[in-house]
Amino acid sequence: MARKIDEDKIKRIKEATMKTIVDFGIESTTIAMIAKNADVSGGYLYRTYSGKQELINELFYEKVIALNNELAFLLSLNPTSIQPLLKTFIANRIVYFLNEPIASNFFYQLLHNDNFKLTGDLQQSVVNMMQKIKSIGIKSGEISEKITLFNLYFYILIYPVDYIHFKRKNIFESNVINTNDITSLTSTILNILKN
Amino acid sequence: MARKIDEDKIKRIKEATMKTIVDFGIESTTIAMIAKNADVSGGYLYRTYSGKQELINELFYEKVIALNNELAFLLSLNPTSIQPLLKTFIANRIVYFLNEPIASNFFYQLLHNDNFKLTGDLQQSVVNMMQKIKSIGIKSGEISEKITLFNLYFYILIYPVDYIHFKRKNIFESNVINTNDITSLTSTILNILKN
DNA sequence: AATATATGAATAAACATTCATTCATTTATT
């Protein structure tokens, strides 16, 4: 065998990619900047990724899949109420934002970039989970019949992320995101879904 | 005088810029693409704008200022209830989306790009308007005392835009945005603000 | 003819990507 792979390099590349995009925007991030921030040679990236786009794609879908799995796990517990599911899911978003602000920010940026869309099977998985949540919520009386699957998707998966990140960059009162937001976001969403 | 300025060119450049960014993303949009789509020579742009960034900036802030003025106008009517104000504002967002999908989409993309932020005086203007809306809403009983200025800002200015655009690209039921969304969005937001 | 608009080829800088080379580590041979 030859020299050992420095596993840390890939980790550093991922982190540097996210940080550079968060700091300068996807439009001005270059491979050279990423390599420099990761303290890795310019060409190293191409050993693992076929190029810049693939690297960014993989980082984004990694996170999308993690979110998908997280929700799937919460549903696998067969809850009879959506309140605890929603509260846990929102708490996780806030904890993630607090613990990994760069990754959280990176994900938020790409979430609104039309060039990144869900692939077919992930789409189907999300649709199935929303259907499951809807039937639980209707049975428990927490969700109005009028709520569409899109509404559920928007209020559970998109809205909390948006809220957190707009609060982060907001222009008003000094707004630190904290655990109080878990309760208020959860109750706001539950309230919306009831009507 | 000499040759007349073809005023239409600037309009075409603006439209081509928005369309190109909507179609390919800000990260892959080039001056050459914009010029081609606008049917204008490559260098023409530099007659009016100092460069690519300034062009995009100006387009974005034009829209931000228009939104600001729209809300300022609605407030200048000295309403005693926020319901009609909110309903009109949301209706305008939906009409804008339906009539000018490209411009609407362009604005939505940049709204979530951290490189585009409100300048000082626009910030102040927004803060003032939110304060005014809050005092009207509290007097009329439509807004809970607990609602922060950030909440108002988020639910009035950000949330409807996000909702419309996520519905546009959504993965569920065939979702055509239409005038029904005006009523449902308005009542959802009023409901949120009450609690 | 004078003057300002408009063009697009030319330029130079920035960029992603490649690849010859170096280097660290393991394995085989003595």
Add this chain to the structure above:
DNA sequence: AATAAATGAATGAATGTTTATTCATATATT
């Protein structure tokens, strides 16, 4: 145990492409 050979990791200068921007020139208008 010492040394050599083999392997594949890692580098970063070189390459060719893409890009924003400039500017000499052409064109239209008065």
